Amino acid sequence: MAKQYGFYMDTERCIKCWACEVACKQWNGIEAGTIARRKVHEVESGTFPNVTRKFVSMSCMHCGDPACAKVCPAGAISKRGEDGIVVVDKEKCIGCRYCFFACPFGVPQYTETGMDKCDCCIGNGVTPGDMPHCVATCPTQALQYGEMGELADKVAGKKARQMADSATKPSVVVS
C-alpha cells in the first residue's frame, strides 16, 4: 500500500498558543490579514463553573479519497502517490470554488493566485515526510506528523479516532 502521511492532534496537550498558525504563515509566506491554512479551534461546553474547554488545531486533512480533487474541473488538485499529500497546482486553478463546496471540512481558501491550502510544507522546501513547520514548532507536541500507520501506533490505548468517519478518509487522528 502506498504511504500516507497525516497529522495527529492531541487535544489533551493543545493549549491554544497559536504557534502552529503563525509558523504556518511565516514559512509559507502568507500575509497577515489574508488566509490561514491552519486554525486553532475551540470547543467550550457546560456553564460556569462547570466548564470544559478543548482546543483543536486543524488544517487540510489530506484525505485518502479527496472530494476536492474529484470535483475540480481543471484538474488542479491531485493526491501524490508517494506520500498521499494533496496538492494544488495554482497554474491550473480557475478559482471556481467547487472544491470548497465539496470539502466536508471547508478547507479550501482562495487568494488572487487561486485555491490555497496546506501542502505539509513541501512547497516551502520541507522534504516530503519530514515534519511540517506547524508540527516542528508546537511547544507541547500536541501536533504530530507521520505515516498513518506510525500515528496509529502512537495513539494506541488513547481514546483517539480518525477524523470523523467521513467517506473521504481524512488523514488526521484526533484524541
Add this chain to the structure above:
Amino acid sequence: MTQEGKLTRRAFLQGTAALGAMAALTGCASQETLKPSPAGEAGVASGEVEVRHAWCQMCGPARTHCSTLCYIKDGRWTNVEGNPEAGNNWGRGSRSLCAKGNAAMAVLYAPGRILYPMKRTGEKGEGKFERCTWDEAMDAIAAKLLEQKEQYGAKSYGVLSPQFYAVLGTMGRRFLNVHGSPNYMHSAICNSQRMFSRLVTIGGPKHAQATDTAPGQLGKTKLLVVWGYNSENSAVNQGNPYARLNAIEKGLKVIDIRPMQDGLAAKADIWVPVRPGTDGALAMAFLNVIIGEDLYDHDFVENWCSGFDQLAEHIKQYTPEWASPITGIPVEQIYEVARTMGTVKPMGINIGNGIGDQQNDGHWTVACACLIEAITGNLGIAGGGGAAMVSPPSLIKTKGVDELTEKLPMSKEDEEKGYMAGVSDLVGPETPRWFQTMDTQESGPTTAYYKGIMSILTEEPYPLRCIFGQSSNPLSATRQPKKVEEALKKLDFYVVMDTQWNSSCDFADYVLPACTNYETDQQFGTKNSTDGTFIAINQKIAEPMGESRSDWEYYLDLAVRMGYGEDFWNGDMDACLREQLDGSGIDLEELRAANKGIFVERTDGAKATEPKYQDYEKMFASLPNGKVQCYNEWIGNKPNCDDTGMISPLPVYNGPAESIAGTPDIAQEYPLVISDVHAYRLCNHSYYVDVPYLRELQPYPWVKINPATAKQYDIADGDWVKIESKHGWVKMVARYLESIAPDVLMSRRGWWQPCEELDLPGYEHLDGGSEINVLYDAEPENFDPFNSAMSKQTLVKISKLEEGN
C-alpha cells in the same frame, strides 16, 4: 482607521521629512508579502539561504531564553525556528517556538521603528519633535545629568526598570553605581515580589535562591497546585507547559487557581475561579482548615517552624465561611482544596505573578502559600518544593558584568542606620530600607517604579529630576497613567530609548532610537543541561535600521561623555564582552564566527543528581532561629517600606481598594470585578501589538465576559463596551467566555501600538482609551506594605458603546 482625538506620532511624522527617509531606509513597504524561502536543506546548501543564530527577544529585549535560527534570503530575514542544538523547551532537538517567537521578523522590519534621535521642540505631550544627531543628544544628556548631580545630587536620577531586562540589571546598574544614584525604579510588578516573600518565610541564602515551593522533580509529584501562574502565556516555550502535560499523562493531579480558565487550567482536575485580588483570603482559609483539621506534619512543625502556635491561634478567625463571600468560591470547595493540599503528598505549588505582585496583599498571599507547603511537610522532599535535581556544572564558565556595587557611595545616614550604601537616598523604597541588602535585592537598592514617578508630583522626600526609560512605557507598565502623565509633564528631564515610539515619548526631551536584538552582536547567553553546554552570541541578522544603536552602547557612550569612561571600558563594548568571556575557553572572535552557536558536549558521563533531602538546617539558615517563619520575626513589627506603620508578623488580608465584599457601597454602583492578565502569549507586556501575525489573532482590545452577564446588559459578543470604575473609563470589545465568573471581567493591558499593515489603530492611555490601568486605584498607602505590590483589581460597571472603534 486612525487613532482618534490627538495628534499621533505617525500623523506628526508625516508632516516631516523623517517619514520618507524612514521608508527609504527600512525599505519595508508595509504591505509587502513575506517571501517564502527555500529553507529546506537544499536552499541552505546552495548558499541561497543563510542561517544565523539570535536569542529570541519576543519575551522582552535582551532575553536569552530561546535560541533561534534565523533564515536570511537576499539580505532579508524571512523565517525563524527554534535552534535544535541549544536545548530549548524540552531539550536538544526541540525546534519549537511560541506564536510570538514565530512572528519575530516583524519586530526588525516594523514600520513604527524609531530611526533617528529626536529632540522635543513643542510642549511636553504635544508631540512636536525634530531630528537631531546622536552627538547632540548624548552631549545634552551628559551635560544635564552632570548639572543635576551638582545641583540636586546624583540621587535625582532614576531609571525605569520594567520586567527583568539584562541591559538594565547589569550595565544600567553599573551606571547608577558609578554616577551615585540608588534609584533603580523596579516595577514592583515582578518575580522579585515573590522572591522577597519566599526568602523571609521559607528561607534561601539570597534573593535569586529563595526556597521554592514549586516541585523540582515534577515526575515524583502527586499534586500540583498552580496558583496565579500562567506559563501558557508567560513562558510557552520554556519547558513548563510541556513538562506539566507529560506529568498529567502519567497521573499528576492538578488544582489550578485563577479567575479565567486559560489553556493549561483547562487541563486541571480542579479549577478554582477565585475572584481577582482575593487570593490572600483563600490562602488564609486553606491554612485555617489545614491547621484546624490537624492535616499538618507535626514533626516538621515542632522541629522547623517558629511561631506556629501563634499562627494557629491567629488563623482560627479566617474560616472558609469567612473567605467564601470574599473570594466567590463555595465553602465546600475551599474545604475540598485545603484537605487535598493537606493530605496528598508530595505536593508542590507553582506560585505565579498573579498572586505575588499583581495584588496589594501580595506578600501575605505568597507567604501563606509558602507556609502551606512547609507545614504539610512538602519542603525538601522528592516531588515537593525546594528539592530540584542538581544539574552537572556548566562546561563553559562565563562571568556576568560586574555591577561595581562598591562604587555607590555610603552616606552618613546609611552608616548611622546600618543600611546598605545608597539606601537612605532611595526616593520610594520598594521594600523597607532596613530590609534591603545585597542578599535580599536582585542587584542593589530599589525604588518602586510608581512611587519613584510620584515623587515628581509630591516632591517627597525629594523629586526625581531626570528619568531614563529604556524599553519601558510608563503609561502602560504601571498603574494609573493619568497620574503618570501628570508627573511626566512636570519632570525636568525625561529621556527615552526604545525601538518604537511608545506613548510616553511625547513627554520626553530626547527620544533615542534603539536597535533590536537582531541588529547587534553584543550579548551572549548559555544553556546548560546534562547533555552539555550551549553558548551563542547574537548574530547581526541585519545592520541597525536608520541610526538606531544598541542599548548596551548607549551606556558606554554616555559614561565616556560624563567622564566615567575608565569604569566603562573606555567605551569599548568588545572589551566588556571579552571580560565576560575571560577564562571560559572561548574567545569573542570564535563566538562571533559560530553562526549557530557552540555546543560543548558533556563527555565525563556526569548526570543530574538528587539533592540532599530534608536539609532544613541549610535551607532555613538565613531565617531567624533557623526556622520557617509562621510568626515572622524577620519583617514583623518593623517599619513598612514607607515608614508609615509596622508590618504585621502574622497574615493579614486587606483586599483590593475596591471589591465586592470589602466595599459593598461602591459595589452597588459598580457591581463587576475587573482585572487583566499579567503576561499574555501574543504580546510582551504592552509591546508587539503592532506585529501583524499577532494582531490579526486579536485585532481589538478585549474584555472577557460571561455570556449570562453580557446578556443582562444587552451586550453581544463582539460589541464595543464602556467600562467605568470610580477612577476612569475605557472602551473594549466584549468577548464571550463561559469559563469566567459572572461577576468578573478579565482583560489585557497595552494596545498603544497601531498595526499599520492591518490598518488597525493604537489606543490612548487616558479616559476613553483602552489602557486598563486607568481603572485601578493607585494610592501608595494601599500598596503592599512590604513589597509595594499594587492592586490590579477594581469594581466597574459596563455598558454597550454604540460607537467603538
